[in-house]
Amino acid sequence: MPVSRRDFMKVFGMSVASLLLTRCRFPIGVTCYAPLPPTALPDSARGRLRLCWLSFDELAQKTTEEASRGSTENTLGQQLAADHRAALDELVASGELTPSIADLTQEAYAAAVYHVWRSNAPMTCYEPMIVDYAPTSAGVLVQQVEALSQAASQGSIDPQTLAKAQASIEHDMAYYALSDADVQALYERLISDWQETGQNAPSFEAVELELTPDAKAAAQFIVDLLTGK
């Protein structure tokens, strides 16, 4: 099953967040939970980006504290996402990143923030997932319409069933006409629905990836950023 650039970046971001948090919780050397001296805000955009990615333990703690007070606001998460975007914009302005790679990197970070927040806000059990909502492709839907039309032309399928099948295809077609903001809102709703029903998403390992050069570059950028390259 091919995965879109956007889904790949979301899973990548969540994976990185999980890795960082895991490192925080195991007693290997100095943990993130050990008291550390306050540090000044880094001067460079890269430094601020790195700080954003290393703030997940703080976000986790803050979310837990907020939840204990009955709040499910994600103020820190929103702030971190805004800081991350601003730092990326600086890199785009200075020509260090293309806008496309910056957008994908932001997708990854936003997904990571959401993952950390949901994992620590004790409202539901939450598993990181890609919502496998989008039909395989608009091309497949067109093919399905043709196949259904041919089946319908034989006149043997119950008209009510046929109408329902056609309506489902049209519904799926409409998906491709949604704006990015619409898709995002839809995914958030679906994720919420899936949490309520407790269904599992396919494992990341089971997903066949078809990455574009930009998606690869954005993933590499995040890795380099975190490894200090």
Place this chain on the structure above:
Amino acid sequence: MTAKPRLLSLIVEVTQRCNHACLHCYNVWHGGEYPRGELDTSRTLSLLAKALAESDCSHVTLTGGEPLLRPDLPAILDFLHARGVRVTVISNGRLLDEATTRDLLRRGVGLFELPLLGDRREVHDALSGAPGAWDAVLAAMANIRTLRGQFVAVFVATRFNIDRLYETIKLAFAFGARGLMLNRFNPGGRGRAHIEELLPTAEQVRQALEVADAAAEEFGLPISCSIPIQPCLIDTRPFKKLGFGFCAAGSERAYYTLDPLGNLRPCNHTDTILGNLFEEPFAALIARERMADFVRAIPAFCAECARRLECQGGCKAAAQVCYGSLTAEEPFLRQRV
């Protein structure tokens, strides 16, 4: 302490009752001495609790009979849902109206397996032994798709319908099937009485695989053939788009099957009862020594074959229920001459 056996999936036959009378039905309680009956809700949930507690299993397939005939199916689903178990339901689709489908999806059914035995009403209905079956299953498919659920279509290839495979795959694709299971007729249960009438020839199956391979490419639809096809009968290597399986009995990929009374079997096609789960731990029931006869069984004809360990002569359960011996040549293999 014995480690919990790891299972990729557990099949649970929740009822032996059915509202269809499929000619190809392999349910082991048809026509033999197999124990009949089913447990009440409380005992069924106790059985499931014990099975899940004593195994490492996160996926259960509910089947029957027709599982939707159990009025307490919602309670069973809720029980599994609460334990984070993924659920597949094998149904004939007859009772999957929109409200029921919505309810089952809400209770966590991740996948439905529905039969599609032809692109024509008369073929599907005749094989199902039930007028109206084709209309019902298409309506069920439309309901599942409308409600954002997922289903795979199951085509049982018989002499009766194998020539319409392409059209049937196309119909399943049109209705939004996520995949197709292409199972050659594997005699057992009621199907034993229809071997001559239904069992396709090896050449018919080979031609069907050609059709399916091309259709899988054309529609981008995953197609799997889980009933074993012996390499000595058909070379399946050219069919790159199809998935093929052999008997997995005894491995973690096995389809251990719990019947409605708690009896555990090595798979859903065999009538061999390993024991009752209420009486013994899961690990003891599937212990190597108890499974040994089933796992080792292989027809004498296959003794010199280089692929005998993989193929195992096909479906030994079919050999057993049709001819009384796990080491007999199963009906499809008997065409080797």
